[in-house]
Amino acid sequence: MRHSIQNLEESKIREVANAGMGREDVLAFWFGESDEVTPEFVRQAAIDSLRSGETFYTHNLGLPELREAVSGYASKLHGQISADRIAITSGGVNALMLAVQALVDAGAEVVAVTPVWPNLTAQPLIMGARLKRVSLKPGAGAWTLDLQALLDAITPSTRLLIVNAPNNPTGWTLTRAEQQAILEHCRKTGTWILADEVYERLYYEQADNSCAPSFLDIASEDDRLVVAHSFSKSFLMTGWRLGWLVMPASMTHHMGKLIEFNTSCASVFTQRAAIAAVNRTDEVTPRVVAHLKTCRDTLVPMLQALPRVELQAAKGGMYAFFQLDGFDDSLMVAKRLVAEAGLGLAPGNAFAPEAQGWLRWCFASKDLARLGQGVERLEGWLRAQS
Numbered sequence: 001m002r003h004s005i006q007n008l009e010e011s012k013i014r015e016v017a018n019a020g021m022g023r024e025d026v027l028a029f030w031f032g033e034s035d036e037v038t039p040e041f042v043r044q045a046a047i048d049s050l051r052s053g054e055t056f057y058t059h060n061l062g063l064p065e066l067r068e069a070v071s072g073y074a075s076k077l078h079g080q081i082s083a084d085r086i087a088i089t090s091g092g093v094n095a096l097m098l099a100v101q102a103l104v105d106a107g108a109e110v111v112a113v114t115p116v117w118p119n120l121t122a123q124p125l126i127m128g129a130r131l132k133r134v135s136l137k138p139g140a141g142a143w144t145l146d147l148q149a150l151l152d153a154i155t156p157s158t159r160l161l162i163v164n165a166p167n168n169p170t171g172w173t174l175t176r177a178e179q180q181a182i183l184e185h186c187r188k189t190g191t192w193i194l195a196d197e198v199y200e201r202l203y204y205e206q207a208d209n210s211c212a213p214s215f216l217d218i219a220s221e222d223d224r225l226v227v228a229h230s231f232s233k234s235f236l237m238t239g240w241r242l243g244w245l246v247m248p249a250s251m252t253h254h255m256g257k258l259i260e261f262n263t264s265c266a267s268v269f270t271q272r273a274a275i276a277a278v279n280r281t282d283e284v285t286p287r288v289v290a291h292l293k294t295c296r297d298t299l300v301p302m303l304q305a306l307p308r309v310e311l312q313a314a315k316g317g318m319y320a321f322f323q324l325d326g327f328d329d330s331l332m333v334a335k336r337l338v339a340e341a342g343l344g345l346a347p348g349n350a351f352a353p354e355a356q357g358w359l360r361w362c363f364a365s366k367d368l369a370r371l372g373q374g375v376e377r378l379e380g381w382l383r384a385q386s
Contacts, residue, residue: 004128011118012331012350020338027374028344030334032117032168032318033238034292034364038273039284042237045276049269057264060256062088062244063271069278070244077200078216085221085246087255088271090263092198092230092243097123099194099226099245100160102258104129108159111191113150115143115352117168120196124160132158135354136172141310141323143170147178154182156189164196166203166212169321169351169360171314173203176213183219192224198243201234201285203316204293212316222248233318234285235277240270292318295363295371302375303361308382320361321348328357341381343374 013030020026037043061067067083074081089095096119104110106128112121114133124131134150136143154161161182165174174182186193195215203212219225230243247255259265277284299320300313311322327333330347337343348358365371 002128004125008122008125009118012334013118013346015331016334016338016347017344019335020344023338023342025342026338026344027342027370027377029362029365029374030344030346032362032364033232034236034288034318034366036236036288036364036366038236038240039277041280042235042273042277042284046269046273049272054268054272056268058266058268058271060259060265061252062086062266063268063275066271066275066278069275073278073281074216074246077211078214081216081246082249084249084252087245087247087252087259088266088274089243089245089259090266091241092196092228092232093119094241094263095228095230095243095245096120096194096196097126098255098258098262099228099247100124100127101262102251102255103160103192103194103226105159109157110160110162111150111153111158112162113145113164113167115167115170115348115355115358116162116164117196118350120162120164124162129159133352135352136167136170138323138354138358140312142312143167143172143321145172145174145178147181151181151185154185154189154191156191158189158191160192160194161186162194162196166199166314166316168199168317169319169346169348169355169358171317171319171321173205173212173315176218179213179215180218183215183223183225186224190224192226195225195227197227198230198233199317200229202289202292202318204289204296204313205315216246222250224248226251231274231277234288235274235281236284236288237273237277240273242266242270242274292364295365295368296320298368299361299363299371299375302372303378306375306379306382318362318364320363321355321358322361323358325357330356330358334359337378337381340384341377343377343381
């Protein structure tokens with residue numbers, strides 16, 4: 001087996017979850033998903049597809065109807081995005097991996113902004129790339145970007161920049177000015193940008209909650225930019241494993257070839273469900289975003305009131321990322337919280353070494369009281385450590 005595979009670190013999030021799965025007494029906030037079921041009309045579209053016998057292969061790039069629907073959806077948010085720039089993928093994870101496979105050779109230099117969901121740093125390593133991390137800077141319970149440090153790290157030798165904003169786990173979000181500076185710099189160095197924007201609709205800084213700033217707003221069609229999206233978060237479809245990529249039109253045909261050698265295609269019935277979700281997004285996403293904002297605004301003040309806890313409300317995403325003063329080993333703390341308090345959180349060092357001492361709490365909960373119960377368990381555990 002390749003050394004790069006043998007040397008991959010196992011997910012610390014899964015390591016904590018595996019310690020608590022099956023225990024009914026554990027309040028689980030470790031995974032990045034809502035506990036709300038996919039809307040009935042979306043599920044019904046999948047059922048109708050199966051009942052009609054749509055159980056066969058389809059186009060590598062996705063159903064034309066879905067690509068057109070995603071084109072319309074993306075164009076409303078970011079200006080014209082034609083369907084010939086879109087590929088449907090078997091999940092957001094698959095979208096990201098396909099992009100890395102398409103752009104990164106063994107030995108290539110990849111820059112990633114961290115802390116970040118561990119898949120985004122593992123994927124270049126799987127391809128044998130040389131990974132350079134540029135860390136966000138923590139302070140007063142929040143994380144910010146040293147833009148100049150990032151630009152300095154991106155040179156003509158840098159094949160790919162990977163950036164996730166709104167960010168998992170920190171909630172940090174790029175400003176338009178930062179995006180413009182990064183795009184212009186990468187044009188000069190010839191560097192591709194892979195923008196993971198799956199949380200773009202889960203953004204709480206605009207009155208209309210339309211979306212976070214996107215590279216698609218400012219890039220031209222032929223820029224070296226690939227943007228990854230998922231139906232998981234804002235459409236409540238995590239278990240459906242469906243996502244999409246936006247790329248230069250000249251790249252799309254080649255992406256179809258790559259999909260053929262990965263998954264061949266996404267299943268038809270999930271794509272039919274996605275068409276229903278996209279076409280009726282106004283019945284789903286605004287409600288989801290409003291509820292998540294309520295969840296955030298419920299949880300964060302309760303955590304801020306606890307001793308030894310420091311955090312700020314996230315601008316985007318679905319996470320409260322907080323520092324726990326006096327506890328340096330995040331993985332150990334997360335495991336102890338499962339075992340001793342029945343509370344399931346993700347350890348900060350799953351996302352980057354510099355996030356040691358931090359914990360991630362997914363606040364996407366239907367029941368706000370459940371968030372309060374979790375805080376009570378954390379408070380009781382902290383009191384027992386005094």
